[in-house]
Amino acid sequence: xxxxxxxxxxxxxxxxxxxxxxxxxxxxxxxxxxxxxxxxxxxxxxxxxxxxxxxxxxxxxxxxxxxxxxxxxxxxxxxxxxxxxxxxxxxxxxxxxxxxxxxxxxxxxxxxxxxxxxxxxxxxxxxxxxxxxxxxxxxxxxxxxxxxxxxxxxxxxxxxxxxxxxxxxxxxxxxxxxxxxxxxxxxxxxxxxxxxxxxxxxxxxxxxxxxxxxxxxxxxxxxxxxxxxxxxxxxxxxxxxxxxxxxxxxxxxxxxxxxxxxxxxxxxxxxxxxxxxxxxxxxxxxxxxxxxxxxxxxxxxxxxxxxxxxxxxxxxxxxxxxxxxxxxxxxxxxxxxxxxxxxxxxxxxxxxxxxxxxxxxxxxxxx
Amino acid sequence: xxxxxxxxxxxxxxxxxxxxxxxxxxxxxxxxxxxxxxxxxxxxxxxxxxxxxxxxxxxxxxxxxxxxxxxxxxxxxxxxxxxxxxxxxxxxxxxxxxxxxxxxxxxxxxxxxxxxxxxxxxxxxxxxxxxxxxxxxxxxxxxxxxxxxxxxxxxxxxxxxxxxxxxxxxxxxxxxxxxxxxxxxxxxxxxxxxxxxxxxxxxxxxxxxxxxxxxxxxxxxxxxxxxxxxxxxxxxxxxxxxxxxxxxxxxxxxxxxxxxxxxxxxxxxxxxxxxxxxxxx
Numbered sequence: 001x002x003x004x005x006x007x008x009x010x011x012x013x014x015x016x017x018x019x020x021x022x023x024x025x026x027x028x029x030x031x032x033x034x035x036x037x038x039x040x041x042x043x044x045x046x047x048x049x050x051x052x053x054x055x056x057x058x059x060x061x062x063x064x065x066x067x068x069x070x071x072x073x074x075x076x077x078x079x080x081x082x083x084x085x086x087x088x089x090x091x092x093x094x095x096x097x098x099x100x101x102x103x104x105x106x107x108x109x110x111x112x113x114x115x116x117x118x119x120x121x122x123x124x125x126x127x128x129x130x131x132x133x134x135x136x137x138x139x140x141x142x143x144x145x146x147x148x149x150x151x152x153x154x155x156x157x158x159x160x161x162x163x164x165x166x167x168x169x170x171x172x173x174x175x176x177x178x179x180x181x182x183x184x185x186x187x188x189x190x191x192x193x194x195x196x197x198x199x200x201x202x203x204x205x206x207x208x209x210x211x212x213x214x215x216x217x218x219x220x221x222x223x224x225x226x227x228x229x230x231x232x233x234x235x236x237x238x239x240x241x242x243x244x245x246x247x248x249x250x251x252x253x254x255x256x257x258x259x260x261x262x263x264x265x266x267x268x269x270x271x272x273x274x275x276x277x278x279x280x281x282x283x284x285x286x287x288x289x290x291x292x293x294x295x296x297x298x299x300x301x302x303x304x305x306x307x308x309x310x311x312x313x314x315x316x317x318x319x320x321x322x323x324x325x326x327x328x329x330x331x332x333x334x335x336x337x338x339x340x341x342x343x344x345x346x347x348x349x350x351x352x353x354x355x356x357x358x359x360x361x362x363x364x365x366x367x
Numbered sequence: 368x369x370x371x372x373x374x375x376x377x378x379x380x381x382x383x384x385x386x387x388x389x390x391x392x393x394x395x396x397x398x399x400x401x402x403x404x405x406x407x408x409x410x411x412x413x414x415x416x417x418x419x420x421x422x423x424x425x426x427x428x429x430x431x432x433x434x435x436x437x438x439x440x441x442x443x444x445x446x447x448x449x450x451x452x453x454x455x456x457x458x459x460x461x462x463x464x465x466x467x468x469x470x471x472x473x474x475x476x477x478x479x480x481x482x483x484x485x486x487x488x489x490x491x492x493x494x495x496x497x498x499x500x501x502x503x504x505x506x507x508x509x510x511x512x513x514x515x516x517x518x519x520x521x522x523x524x525x526x527x528x529x530x531x532x533x534x535x536x537x538x539x540x541x542x543x544x545x546x547x548x549x550x551x552x553x554x555x556x557x558x559x560x561x562x563x564x565x566x567x568x569x570x571x572x573x574x575x576x577x578x579x580x581x582x583x584x585x586x587x588x589x590x591x592x593x594x595x596x597x598x599x600x601x602x603x604x605x606x607x608x609x610x611x612x613x614x615x616x617x618x619x620x621x622x623x624x625x626x627x628x629x630x631x632x633x634x635x636x637x638x639x640x641x642x643x644x645x646x647x648x
Contacts, residue, residue: 008444076409083405084371184400184575187503314501324573327410328490334412334442337616338435338472338631342534342553344617345601350528 023068037061046251046280047071051322052078053181053200054085055250055279072202072322079323083181090176092235092244096254096277097156101230103281106157108223108258114154119229120281157226158256158273167258167271187314194296194313198289199278201320209295209310209320210288218295218308222274225258229281253278255286259294261301272301292316374421374454380404384422384577388568391579396541397509398492398576406572413446413471414572416488420469423484423568424450429457431465436473436614436631443471460634472535474556476613476635479565481582487550489571492578494538494548514546517589525594534599540587541580554588555600555614561586603628608639 024031038045038061048060052075060078067073103119106112118124161167177192185193198206213220231251235244255276263269274294276286295310297303309315319325372378387401406414424430430450434443438460446469447458459465462477469486479485491497495505498516508514517538524532531537537554541547549560550569560567560580567580580586590596604611606627613635615628630636 008439008441009448012441012444079405080407084377086377181405182402184402186400187501323405324410327412327414328573329411330409331411331490334471335435335440336472336551338553338614339535339551341601341615341617341631342555342599345599346530346532346534349599350530350532353529 023066032065034058034061034065037064043281044069044071044074046278046282047203047285048074048078050279050282050285051075051200051202052082054078054082072326076323076326089236091247092237094232094234094250094252096228096232096252097154099154099228099230099232099252099254101154101228103229103283104154104226105228106224106226108225109157109160112157112160114152154228156256158258161225161258161271165270168261168273170273185317187317188299189313189317191293191297191300194317195275195277195289195293197317197320198276198292201289201316202322202325203282203285203288205320205322205325206285206288206292209316210291212308213291213295213310218298218306218311220274220291220294221260222257222291222294223259224287225256225273227253227255227283227287229253229283251280253280253282253286255283255290257287257290257294267302272297371453373426374424374450374456375407376404376418376421380418381422384418387577388419388422388579391568391577392566392581394545395581395584396539396545396547396578398578400575401577403572403575408445408449410573411490412442413469413488415570415574415577416469416471416486416572417446417449417570418572419486419568419570419577420450420467421454423467423486424454424456426454426456428466429459429464430454431459431462431468431634432470433468433473433475433632433634434471435616436475437633439633461638462632462634472551472553473614473631474552474559476610476630476632477638478559479563481564483565485563485565485567487552487567487569489548489550489569489574489576491536492548492569492571492574492576494536494546509545512544517546521589521591525591531590531594531596537596538589540589542584542586546589547578547580547586549586553600553614554596555598557586557588557596558598601628605630605636608636608643610636610639 038057041061041064044064045057045060048063048071049055049057052060052063059081060074063074063077064071066077101117101119103121104114104117106116158167162169177196178190180193180196185197212218229251231249233246234248234250236247237244257274259272259274261270261272272294274290276289276293278286278289292310295308296313296316298305298311305311376384383402387399391397391399403415404418406417408414408417420430430447431438432443432447434440437443450456451458462468462475462479465483467484467486468475469488471488474485493505495508495517498520499505499508508516521531524530533554535553536548536551537557539547539549539557539560549557562583562585563580564582566582569578571577588596601615601617603615605613605615607629610630613630613632616631617626617628619626
């Protein structure tokens with residue numbers, strides 16, 4: 001019986017045992033291996049790493065297994081683990097210009113140095129269920145021999161616009177960016193903090209916000225200047241050595257949008273930027289992020305506040321985190337009978353008073 | 368539990384929380400921002416209270432955890448077990464025996480004593496939030512003691528319903544300065560906030576705020592001279608212990624909608640029943 005919730009301790013244990021059996025599913029079906037999830041559900045792993053803010057494909061795969069495929073639950077497991085990890089340093093900014101790209105496209109130029117590389121994309125596939133996959137077992141065809149030429153350098157496309165002053169200059173800074181996992185968020189929040197919040201925000205929320213700007217709620221006319229996916233090196237300065245050491249390589253998706261800007265009293269008309277950077281191959285999220293980033297920049301660019309949700313940084317930053325959102329949403333499952341009792345008592349009293357008043361009025365009218 | 372620090376949080380995090388707590392005690396009712404950590408339980412399920420408790424716990428402490436006044440509700444059990452596993456402290460269901468009590472939605476009926484700490488779990492720490500959604504604006508209102516909006520809301524309640532239609536999370540003024548949300552306790556509990564010999568700490572994890580009522584601090588529920596505050600409860604006595612003074616839960620007992628009223632504070636109710644049995648014997 002839920003109402004009394006007596007014997008809660010035993011009930012919780014029994015429920016968790018049941019959960020363990022439900023997670024395993026029918027025992028005659030082979031158990032999923034963590035490596036299978038990592039290799040064959042890589043995009044789910046990427047999402048969990050991105051929103052969990054922790055780059056560890058094996059751990060993310062394990063979290064997905066433990067969470068029975070509930071990705072937000074998996075993100076939660078990763079976040080709760082991440083928070084206990086010691087921090088022994090901060091990396092140098094990663095150089096996405098030196099990325100070893102598996103995919104790199106631009107929607108603003110037909111061709112550019114480095115070329116357009118489609119990579120492993122769902123784009124241009126016909127979304128037809130492939131029943132042959134259900135048969136299993138077929139090994140994929142071997143990858144074709146790599147192109148003869150070594151990978152050409154792929155400079156950022158927005159760099160070409162920058163050369164002509166047609167796009168706003170991005171001034172590099174050595175300022176240490178704020179960290180929303182170590183400092184309480186305050187508003188107005190600087191762009192670095194907003195980008196950090198977006199990078200770990202829920203994909204669905206970010207997509208919805210970005211989509212709303214395309215449909216006219218805070219419109220920013222975005223073009224995908226460049227989208228690139230690939231491995232970058234992470235370098236850490238080692239004070240004892242006096243130089244930086246590569247500590248690992250991570251896969252990133254970077255999106256730079258080019259947006260219209262009509263100019264202001266002090267600025268010539270030029271293009272402006274929106275930016276997205278996410279762990280793993282996660283281009284829907286990276287593009288969404290760059291649109292929302294651009295929409296939130298209205299104040300610094302002297303644009304009009306149209307009251308659109310995506311322009312409102314407090315709205316976006318405070319509501320994009322799915323771990324905060326799902327926790328608070330689901331807490332209404334917890335018992336609330338003390339508050340509900342107080343409401344019951346209030347409603348009964350208000351009704352009794354109203355009924356007494358109505359009866360008094362009726363008897364007055366009868367007299 | 369191996370691999371984790373005493374009471375789960377690392378010492379740096381505890382120090383950060385303790386600093387926020389000290390500031391909160393120094394400015395009663397003021398919401399101190401703190402860098403709330405991600406906890407292994409969901410936001411909205413007591414992460415703020417758990418962090419405050421973790422920062423206050425000492426190995427010699429005796430912990431009591433209640434939810435809706437009861438020690439045996441599922442989330443209270445879960446949080447109590449968390450601290451048993453991560454801190455190995457003694458736990459109790461007795462209000463008197465506890466040195467730290469973490470609570471959700473109730474203040475124990477048994478009066479608290481000097482040296483005890485009551486830790487509240489807080490969902491929305493900002494009493495003005497539903498009148499003004501923006502944080503910079505509500506902070507400004509607190510800074511200027513600009514609480515007119517709140518009084519207008521209470522006035523409109525009276526104009527519309529003939530009474531202030533807030534039955535829980537009823538706003539209070541702390542030490543004559545800050546308007547504070549006492550967390551969703553029934554307004555029946557509000558008088559217990561005032562002049563308590565215990566230290567009362569409030570933790571809101573998701574919203575990253577800590578606030579406090581130091582011992583022996585005057586706490587006044589907002590009201591009007593002609594509509595004074597009233598700590599109301601269901602007009603019944605407990606069916607189990609007979610108390611007419613305690614806050615009651617309404618329990619539906621049969622398919623016909625029959626109901627009984629019992630103390631929401633299980634320790635208080637059990638204590639009274641034990642006393643009655645002793646007297647009878």
